[in-house]
Amino acid sequence: MAVRALRKIGDPVLRRRADVVELTDLASPGFDGLVEDMVDTMRAEGGIGIAAPQIGESLRVAVIAIEPTSSRYPHMSAFPLTLFVNPRVTVTDPGEQGFWEGCLSVPNLRGYVHRPRAIRVNFEDAEGRSQWIDAEGFLATVLQHELDHLDGVLFVDRVRDTTKLATVENYAKYWMSNATDPTEI
Numbered sequence: 001m002a003v004r005a006l007r008k009i010g011d012p013v014l015r016r017r018a019d020v021v022e023l024t025d026l027a028s029p030g031f032d033g034l035v036e037d038m039v040d041t042m043r044a045e046g047g048i049g050i051a052a053p054q055i056g057e058s059l060r061v062a063v064i065a066i067e068p069t070s071s072r073y074p075h076m077s078a079f080p081l082t083l084f085v086n087p088r089v090t091v092t093d094p095g096e097q098g099f100w101e102g103c104l105s106v107p108n109l110r111g112y113v114h115r116p117r118a119i120r121v122n123f124e125d126a127e128g129r130s131q132w133i134d135a136e137g138f139l140a141t142v143l144q145h146e147l148d149h150l151d152g153v154l155f156v157d158r159v160r161d162t163t164k165l166a167t168v169e170n171y172a173k174y175w176m177s178n179a180t181d182p183t184e185i
């Protein structure tokens with residue numbers, strides 16, 4: 001379909017609570033087009049996840065795809081392209097973990113974010129069927145980051161120690177370990 005313009009921090013659409021998707025809308029051409037545009041935009045921008053508000057659609061829809069390639073991101077296990085409609089997060093292990101995060105909607109910034117280490121996500125798929133997945137480790141962080149977008153929350157809101165905010169260049173220069181850069185989520 002089309003690569004759409006990414007909405008960036010400061011755009012109000014990133015700060016509102018997105019609307020629930022009516023399951024009767026899932027079969028519409030408009031919904032299919034939205035999902036295709038999200039995937040095209042995510043891939044064109046080199047992200048591993050995208051939420052509908054990031055292309056200006058205030059709906060509770062997100063896509064995550066971690067390609068199996070990447071020596072660039074050795075701490076990431078592959079995760080197949082998955083569509084999340086109306087996702088709900090339940091924390092299954094409130095113990096915290098921290099990762100450096102980036103975001104397609106927050107250009108040129110990395111920040112160190114603490115989040116619960118394990119979650120369950122209940123959601124609907126493209127056919128409106130109820131699904132769930134359990135996630136831990138980095139995947140749990142990716143999912144929480146992405147689903148935060150549906151509530152108008154950006155990773156910078158969750159950075160507790162603002163001395164651990166860095167440009168991409170300075171992240172690589174001063175903070176990066178194991179030659180890994182967190183990709184944009």
Ligand code: NI
Binds near residue numbers: 105145149
């Ligand atoms: Ni993001």
